[in-house]
Amino acid sequence: MKRLLFLLPVLILAATPAARADIVYSGLQSIEIPFDFNGVSVNIDKNISLLGQPSLWNDEPWFNIDFGGVDISNSSRFRPVIADIDRVVNLDPLTFVSASSSFVADASASSFHLGSDPGQFLVGAEGYMGFAFESFSGAPTHYGWVRLCLNDAGTGTIHDWAYESTPNTGIFVGAISAIPEPASAALLLLSLTPLSRRRRR
Secondary structure, X not given: OHHHHHHHHHHHHHHOOOOOOOEEEOOOOOEEEOOOOOOEEEEOXXXXXXXXXXXXXXXXXEEEEEHHHOEEEEOOOEEEEEEOOOEEOOOOOOOEEOOOOOEOOOOEEEOOOEOOOOOOEOOOOEXXXXXXXXXXXXXXXXXXXXXXXXXXXXOEEEEEEEEEOOOOOOEEOOOOOOOOOHHHXXXXXXXXXXXXXXXXX
């Protein structure tokens, strides 16, 4: 009877469905940001980059960075985390990007993100841009991050990015693999409890 009481919470948790969270990671990219007006554009959803701005800019989740990182532009399907009206924010690692974050409202451009003030990108140092994106108009929202190094005196680098594959699910900046669901962790912990009590006897 005592064993059944110990197993009851485990059985309840096992019967509770848990949404699986998976992170889509780009792999190391090291995309150079040219020091010119054209810059480089990245499509988060398709994992591609190209010089200049694509013709179907607002139909897909694109962002463009030019002059090594001086200007960051985004399509209406890709919206960076911002402060003020449209200043892209340099997020600390493990910042949680979700629906509660502040995003630019539509297609926009930012040029006030470099500097030494809190939330700005330091020239030549790695930083993180958080974002929300939709694959197309009416598609669900996904949240993610981009790791990059900006330079206002030469070429910068877009290192890599990741996003949560489950729609409307937040992500920690820098995460490249999913964290086990709370139900799974609790299930493991509870299943070990009877064993630990048995060993103490």
